[in-house]
Amino acid sequence: MTITRRNLLTAAGASTLAAILPSTAHARRDGVIELNAGPSRQRLYGADGPLSDLWTFNGRAPGPEIRVKRGERVRVRLTNNLEEPTSVHWHGMRVDNAMDGVAGLTQEPVPPGDTFDYEFVAPDAGTYWYHAHSRSWNQVARGLYGPLIVDEANGPVFDPARDLTLVIDDWRLTRAGAFDVASLGAMMDWSHAGRLGNWLTVNGEATPQMTLRAGEAHRLRLINASNARILEIDPNRFGGKVLAHDGQALPAPASVNYAPLMIGPAQRVDLLVMPEPGGDFALEELSGDAPFAFARFTVEGEASARAPVPRLPAPDLPEPDLSGARTIGVEMTGGAMGRMGRVTYNGKVLRRGDFRRTGQVWAFNGVANLPEQPLAAIRRGESVIIETVNDTAFVHAMHVHGHHFRVIERSGTDLDDGRPWRDTFLIGPQQTVRIAFVADNPGKWLYHCHMLEHAAAGMNTWFEVA
Structure with a gap:
């Protein structure tokens, strides 16, 4: 089942600032x-x-x-x-x-x-x-x-002048154009898709204009800092290739053959861009009725030859043993238009009026928010599969703290995308996703939805590596 597309922002703007981040x-x-x-x-x-x-x-x-x-x-x-x-x-x-x-x-x-x-x-x-x-x-x-x-x-693999960080956020603004503080905590957001904004910025600026050099290899580091918005882009529109997901490099730059590329809340994607002379382009959000440009790039210079592409070192992460891995199940329920069932919060079973009073409208395995006992107690070095079943009407962005994992299966389909390492994955309505990792980092680790309103409203659990 494919993940549903999102509505485009309702407003647009432009800035001539370079959107360079302070260090x-x-x-x-x-x-x-x-x-x-x-x-x-x-x-x-x-x-x-x-x-x-x-x-x-x-x-x-x-x-x-x-x-x-x-x-x-x-x-x-x-x-x-x-x-x-x-x-x-x-x-x-x-x-x-x-x-x-x-x-x-x-x-x-x-x-x-x-x-x-x-x-x-x-x-x-x-x-x-x-x-x-x-x-x-x-x-x-x-x-x-x-x-x-x-x-x-x-030291940096890419020339620092060709290595650009783009922190993308969607803000909910009032009609006057100011941040809408009064709408924070709205139950409509908590029980539906989360807090979706109506204004996109990159590094705090609206539609910044940046300059690239023709024929040079550039690294664009995209970070989705939105509370709940899933960004949809297509790097094929400007010849971009994926270098890394969630900080972990791919074996080689990869074309996107499943466009649009979805970047969920908290996810990161590093893109390789080698623009041709005069090949100005824009990063466009594609979930609406028409593409929405949220960052523009001007290409300067005449390239006599294309520069070599720097090679990123392979991730140094332990491979899980799938044949001997332990499987841990997580069933996601609740939300608007979803099945809630029996839900426990702070050790008490919630009744009808309790859901609105507590704000706890989502649950993992029938428990809303952090339970006293961990989801699982795992031996250090043990290979683990977390099987998450999304029995809700909404998309969720699931984040594992302290570890990176591989997505090995989505709704019964063994993935053929190279299984890149990730720390956050998207799961669509009625999907089942299996992730695998080696639990090699001791401590108490959170497993939660990174649609932040969903996490506050119940989608939090934890596991312990002993």
């Missing part, structure tokens, strides 16, 4: 990267639009690009200047469990006015991101996220 170079003090979470004001609806009241890291959304090398020890000090507790999750990073940043599972949330020091070794090169993981449906929607890029141990 953490200026935010380092004695080797520590400083991230300050707090309120700030930013224009989203073009250069002449009204100021929006956001919550951001270091005063801007996205927050500064953290760029480190593989194997480097990363030290980050979070200072919370918000009105509520927060934490930071390093999405896609196989960090020590105590540094994973999940408030209520791996750490207590950081109170207002307090600080927390994160320290971990960057284990894998690739494209990752960081975001708030306390009341994420609220804090990420307001702008608390940023890119995390891990270069190869010997």
Whole structure:
């Protein structure tokens, strides 16, 4: 069964800004990267639009690009200047469990006015991101996220001038063009497709214009920071090929033969682009009635010969043993137009009026939100298959913390897409998806829907690697 297409944004705009991300170079003090979470004001609806009241890291959304090398020890000090507790999750990073940043599972949330020091070794090169993981449906929607890029141990494979990070977000704006704070937490979003915006930005700017060099190999790192929107693009329109999914490199650049390419919330895709002279193009969102350009590229220069394509190192991840793997089942229920059945929340069975009162309208295996007991207790080094059955009317983006996996089967079909490594996968209505990985990272790890409203409304569980 194919995943349903989404509606296009209702508005469009343009910006002549280059949408270059600030780096953490200026935010380092004695080797520590400083991230300050707090309120700030930013224009989203073009250069002449009204100021929006956001919550951001270091005063801007996205927050500064953290760029480190593989194997480097990363030290980050979070200072919370918000009105509520927060934490930071390093999405896609196989960090020590105590540094994973999940408030209520791996750490207590950081109170207002307090600080927390994160320290971990960057284990894998690739494209990752960081975001708030306390009341994420609220804090990420307001702008608390940023890119995390891990270069190869010997330095960047691509010329840094040809290596572009694009953090894509959809915002829900009012008719005046300001961020719609009042609509946060709407039960319609929680019980349906999640919070979908009506305005796309790239690195905080609307329809930025960027410049590429003809004949040169460029790496475009696409990060979907939306709460719930699935982006649909077609790299074939501009000769692009896929270099990596969710930070993990493919064996070789691959053409997309299943267009449109869907990028779910929290997913990342690295594209190889080698434009011809005069080959200006745009990144277009394709889920609506007509293509919507959300980033434009001007190609400059005359290329006498095409430059060689840099080769990315293969991922260094353990292969699961499918013949001896243990299977863990997850049944997803609930939501509008879905079957709920018997649901337990905080140890109590929910009755009719309890669903709206608690906001818990989704469940995994009949339990809404984090259960006291783990989904499974797994031996360290054990190969695991998680079989997820989506018995709901909506698409979900499922994320595994602390591990990367291969999608080995979708609704009875053995996949022939090379089974790329991922940390987040999409599952359509009435689909069954099987993923496999080696549980080699000890600790308590979250398994949840990254449609953030769905997670808040019940789609959270956890497993323990002992």
